[in-house]
Every structure is written in C-alpha cells, then in structure tokens.
Amino acid sequence: MSQRAIDFVNNWIEANVDASRPTDMAHHDRRPKQLAEKCAADAEAAGISESEIKDGLGDLEICMITAIDRAALAKESKHA
16 A cells, blocks of 8 residues: 555645535536546656555545545535
8 A cells, every 4th residue: 555645645635626516425427537537647747656546545536526525515514
C-alpha cells in the first residue's frame, strides 16, 4: 500500500470535491467518473501511477462517489 498515493488522493479530494452542484447523492451523474479521471491525471503528473492508487485505495471512482456523498451530507448538516 502506498501512503503517498493515499495522501495525494485525500488532499486532491479536499481541494477538488464539494457539494456545490446539486446531485442525487452523485450515484447517477457523471461527476464521479470525471473526478476520478482528473485525479488520476493529476496523480500521474505528480509521479503516482493509477496502479499505485488502486493498490492503496481501490476503485478511484468509488472513492469519488464516497467523497461527494460526504460533502453533500456535511453541507446538509451545516444547513440543518
């Protein structure tokens, strides 16, 4: 497992994933796939391979779904 891959993805999510766009918990839109592709490209540019990410975190698209869900829930709880 690569801690640098995990740290990169977590930092990338923090900087790039938010709940500003309305979603149906993001499972049926294209955002998770688009975010996963962008994250993978940014990781590659930083010298971190997709296989290193997969070894550390599993499926990047699922990570993005989870991140979007968490952002949406956090936004809801702030407004509740």
